[in-house]
Amino acid sequence: MTSPTQSLPMADAKKIVESLFEPNPLVYWSDFLFHAALGWGAFYLAVRTPDFSPAQILSLVVAVLCLYRAVIFIHELTHLKKGTFLLFRVVWNILCGFPFLVPSFTYMGVHIDHHKQKMYGTKDDGEYLPFVLAGRFRIILFFLTMLVVPFVFAVRFLLTPISYLIPPLRKLLWEYLSSLSIDPEWKRPESQERDGKWWRLQESLTCLFLLAFGVLLWKGFLPWKVLVLWYLVSTLILLANGLRTVAATHCYRNPADHVMEFSEQFLDSVTVPGNPVTTGLWAPVGLRYHAVHHLFPGMPYHNLGKAHRRLMGKLPENSVYRLTLRKSLWHGLSRIWRETAEAQAAKRLSGSGSKVPSHSAVPSTQETK
Numbered sequence: 001m002t003s004p005t006q007s008l009p010m011a012d013a014k015k016i017v018e019s020l021f022e023p024n025p026l027v028y029w030s031d032f033l034f035h036a037a038l039g040w041g042a043f044y045l046a047v048r049t050p051d052f053s054p055a056q057i058l059s060l061v062v063a064v065l066c067l068y069r070a071v072i073f074i075h076e077l078t079h080l081k082k083g084t085f086l087l088f089r090v091v092w093n094i095l096c097g098f099p100f101l102v103p104s105f106t107y108m109g110v111h112i113d114h115h116k117q118k119m120y121g122t123k124d125d126g127e128y129l130p131f132v133l134a135g136r137f138r139i140i141l142f143f144l145t146m147l148v149v150p151f152v153f154a155v156r157f158l159l160t161p162i163s164y165l166i167p168p169l170r171k172l173l174w175e176y177l178s179s180l181s182i183d184p185e186w187k188r189p190e191s192q193e194r195d196g197k198w199w200r201l202q203e204s205l206t207c208l209f210l211l212a213f214g215v216l217l218w219k220g221f222l223p224w225k226v227l228v229l230w231y232l233v234s235t236l237i238l239l240a241n242g243l244r245t246v247a248a249t250h251c252y253r254n255p256a257d258h259v260m261e262f263s264e265q266f267l268d269s270v271t272v273p274g275n276p277v278t279t280g281l282w283a284p285v286g287l288r289y290h291a292v293h294h295l296f297p298g299m300p301y302h303n304l305g306k307a308h309r310r311l312m313g314k315l316p317e318n319s320v321y322r323l324t325l326r327k328s329l330w331h332g333l334s335r336i337w338r339e340t341a342e343a344q345a346a347k348r349l350s351g352s353g354s355k356v357p358s359h360s361a362v363p364s365t366q367e368t369k
Helices: 011-017 025-048 053-071 073-079 086-097 110-114 134-146 149-158 167-176 199-218 225-249 264-269 290-295 301-314 319-322 327-349
Strands: none
Touching: 011 086, 025 053, 025 073, 025 086, 025 225, 025 301, 053 073, 053 086, 053 225, 073 086, 073 110, 086 149, 086 199, 134 167, 134 225, 134 327, 167 301, 199 290, 264 290, 264 319, 290 301, 301 319
């Protein structure tokens, strides 16, 4: 097979997919509204049915899967051309952003920086954590934090009004508790244009949603069961997205002080074509094609699968594009788990504590078979 260091012929790749960059509003609206409506409908049934009954369990499964897909549209909001899909952005925040305490500003800017070549994979990239270098405990800790994130964000948004009166608190909330990042040590830079024009309004409306929710619970208009099920659904969505992040997003091998070339960034990304039905459940809205997405960040999610199939059909058999492929969720998880153990063993042997063995710096040919 071709050496992993060989660059992908970008001119050829762009020509192959040049007709796939136009987003289809009908696809966005129908997909999002269908899954949001079905998800919240299933959540309502879970509240109304007896606890631990088969009907409630089935309703919760449907609610988690559908609302997970609806929430993940936040990724698309970041990449849609500025000034477009304005109503869609508002509706998304009302149906998903405010109820799940992730208004769209928590991803704006953060994700844009993730796609900047000089920031990707470095200490300035909040969406990248070198799990392979950090060790297995760091992966486990990453998943354990998902259990407290809903409550942490609830406190964060309830503190919004008072934070404007206490500058140190405002600084703390913005830097550490206003981003959907995976690196807990990353500090969000001061607000800029890339963070969106209406982020303060979104923050305030999320706070108002929480206050209204609390009053309805306190006054008995909503049963406390709603809070329990909200936490359960929120946590399961976070865990599902966490599994996808670790297994099927990036290889997470890059030291924070190394600026990667574009070809390295591409080879550090992952695509899992997988099963046409089940893979889309844990990697919804095109995120199973993450390597394709990093090649063409402006391509709408509904065309990523088409782009992948065209690239597979028209690029040569020895193309480095195939080095980004994983067979399944389990394949991706087991790979990073194994590589983390190898990296830690290498650290103990070398005493350097900084580098991964060169053979795992990029995907091996065996991993793609």
